Amino acid sequence: MATKKKKLLVLTGGGDCPGLNAVIRGIAKRARQEKDWEVYGSIEGFNGVYSKPQEIIKLTRHITSGIHVKGGTILKTTNKANPIKFPVVQPDGSTKYIDRSDELIAKLKALKFDAIINIGGDGSQRISTVLHKKGMPMIGVPKTIDNDLSATDVTFGFQTAVQIATECFDKLVTTAESHHRVMIMEVMGRDAGWIALHTAIAGGAEVCLIPEIPYDISKILKRIEERYRKGRGFVNIVVAEGAKPKKGAAFSQAAEKGSEHVRLGGIAYQLSHQLKAAGCNHEIREAVLGHIQRGGVPLAYDRVIASLFGVKAFELALKGKFGRMVALRNNSITDVSFAEATRDYNFVNKNSFLVSAARGLGISFGD
Numbered sequence: 001m002a003t004k005k006k007k008l009l010v011l012t013g014g015g016d017c018p019g020l021n022a023v024i025r026g027i028a029k030r031a032r033q034e035k036d037w038e039v040y041g042s043i044e045g046f047n048g049v050y051s052k053p054q055e056i057i058k059l060t061r062h063i064t065s066g067i068h069v070k071g072g073t074i075l076k077t078t079n080k081a082n083p084i085k086f087p088v089v090q091p092d093g094s095t096k097y098i099d100r101s102d103e104l105i106a107k108l109k110a111l112k113f114d115a116i117i118n119i120g121g122d123g124s125q126r127i128s129t130v131l132h133k134k135g136m137p138m139i140g141v142p143k144t145i146d147n148d149l150s151a152t153d154v155t156f157g158f159q160t161a162v163q164i165a166t167e168c169f170d171k172l173v174t175t176a177e178s179h180h181r182v183m184i185m186e187v188m189g190r191d192a193g194w195i196a197l198h199t200a201i202a203g204g205a206e207v208c209l210i211p212e213i214p215y216d217i218s219k220i221l222k223r224i225e226e227r228y229r230k231g232r233g234f235v236n237i238v239v240a241e242g243a244k245p246k247k248g249a250a251f252s253q254a255a256e257k258g259s260e261h262v263r264l265g266g267i268a269y270q271l272s273h274q275l276k277a278a279g280c281n282h283e284i285r286e287a288v289l290g291h292i293q294r295g296g297v298p299l300a301y302d303r304v305i306a307s308l309f310g311v312k313a314f315e316l317a318l319k320g321k322f323g324r325m326v327a328l329r330n331n332s333i334t335d336v337s338f339a340e341a342t343r344d345y346n347f348v349n350k351n352s353f354l355v356s357a358a359r360g361l362g363i364s365f366g367d
Contacts, residue, residue, distance in 0.1 A: 005038045006114040008317055010059065012073040013045035013081065013120040013127070017143050017157035018298035019306035022068035023119055024075065026310020028059045034318065040113075041074070045081040045120075049107050050100070056111070068303050071296045082123070084130055105134055115317035119143050121155075122342060125325055129338040132323045139316050140325035140341060141309050145294060148192040150346035151336045152327035156306040161188065161293040162198045168289055169203035169238065176234040179283065182224060182275070186268035186288040189240045191250075193348045195293070196240035197355070200363055206235045207364045209271070211242035211250065212348045213355075215366030217274045223364045224280060235282075241265050245274070246367075265290065308333045 010027055012020050024041065031037045042048030043055035057063070067074055080087055083104040085097040108116065115137045118128045121144035132138040142149045145161035165187045176183040189195045193210025200208035207223055209215050220237075227233040241264040244250040250264060268286040275284060298306070305328060312326045312333045325341040327334055348355065359365070 003036050005036050007112060008037060008039045008115045008117065008314070009042055009056070009108070009111075009113045010039060010075065010117045011042040011045050011048065011119065012075050012077045012143070013118065013124045014077060014079050014143070015121075015145070016072050016077055016294050017145050018071050018160035018294070018296065019156035019302040020073040020075075020077075020119060020143060021070050022298065022303045022306035023141055023143070023156070023310040023313070024059065024073070025064045025068045026307040027117060027314045028061075028064040028310075030311045030314040032061070037314075037318075044076045044078045046083050046104055047078060047081040048075075049104060049111075050081070054107075054111075068307065069297060071294075071298060079123075082127060084127060101130060101134065105131065105136055108136065113137075115139060115322070117141060117313050117317065121146070122149055122345065125149070125338060125341050128325075129323075129342060132338060137317070137320075137322040138338075139313050139322060140338065141313050142325060142327065142341070145195065146189050146192050147194040148190065148346045149341065150344040151325065151341040153329055153331075154305070156302045156309065157294075157298065158194065159301045160296070160299045161195050162202065163299055164293050164296065165195055165199040165238075165289060166202040168287070168292070169199055169205070169236065172287060173203065173236050176236050176285075180228075180232045180234050181283040181285055182235045182237065182280070184237045184239060184268045184271055184284065184286045186239050186241055186265070186286070188289070188293050189242060190264060191242045192346060193240045193243070194346075196238045196243075197348055197358060200238040201354075201358055201361065203236070203238070204361075205238045205363055207237040207366060208358065209237070209239040209243040209267075209366055210348055211240055211244060213350050213365045213367050214244050214246040216246050217278050217366070219364065220271075220366040221275060221278050221280055223366075224275070224282065228282060237271070239267055239271055241267055243267055243271075 048055040086100040119141040128138040145157040147158040324335040
């Protein structure tokens with residue numbers, strides 16, 4: 001008599017991130033070593049479960065072979081499938097958010113999944129927490145280029161985003177020097193300045209603006225003038241999308257229809273206007289990297305971390321250790337409770353050695 005196989009569901013939610021496919025592959029490859037497990041994937045996060053017909057695929061060897069070198073996610077992703085605050089467009093065009101978590105749980109139980117691995121950032125892990133409390137066998141894998149989950153030393157995708165940003169910054173340095181210009185490069189990170197700070201140090205920026213250290217435009221202007229007083233100067237600035245002045249808020253746009261998050265971006269142009277209004281007479285050019293940072297082939301480092309996370313996530317399922325998120329701590333792969341995973345946002349500590357060292361390198365934070 002054939003043994004009934006256990007079923008595991010994998011899904012990716014939120015923004016795409018280099019290394020997602022390596023996690024999916026790691027889970028699938030480890031699971032194949034256990035003869036009584038089958039791995040499935042839900043297309044576009046929980047939308048695959050809600051869809052009629054449902055979009056759930058079996059992650060066969062053929063589907064997952066070689067995907068670790070590819071960017072994005074073969075399962076696709078969305079930030080508009082939060083089962084707790086699910087967006088429903090009303091007849092008048094407005095969006096109403098409803099709780100569809102009980103409906104989701106009923107569908108998952110009907111599909112008889114023995115474990116669910118949710119790969120995502122802070123928001124995704126909060127969803128996992130709610131579903132786990134309602135009795136679902138949830139396991140989390142931390143994913144974000146922003147590196148803003150405090151329960152893990154680093155999130156996969158971050159190093160690739162920094163590498164891309166640094167390579168772009170290097171190119172802007174040469175054009176800034178050639179034209180004696182002020183170049184402002186905007187990077188992602190939402191409320192955390194990790195990408196901006198690492199890029200500024202790696203690229204040798206004169207100014208780095210991050211959300212954790214509100215800036216004074218007069219201080220930035222002073223730094224710019226110091227550079228130009230030495231002769232035919234030039235200045236390169238890295239600014240995080242969530243950076244804000246001491247008297248003001250982060251520059252944002254209205255959330256897209258169906259999204260619960262405001263859309264950050266545009267601070268590079270805002271900063272340019274502020275500098276000109278403050279009296280900066282030097283040529284200024286702006287570059288917004290945007291989703292360039294999220295795409296493309298993941299670095300070897302991120303492939304390794306993501307693969308290890310995938311293996312660990314399956315082994316948690318194998319042991320029945322649910323309500324846990326995989327994490328990297330002190331160079332070891334471990335796991336933490338959802339409560340710990342979502343307790344604190346991973347802000348840059350303005351008193352850390354990283355910030356202190358940046359100042360020691362002559363980088364101004366505009367404060």
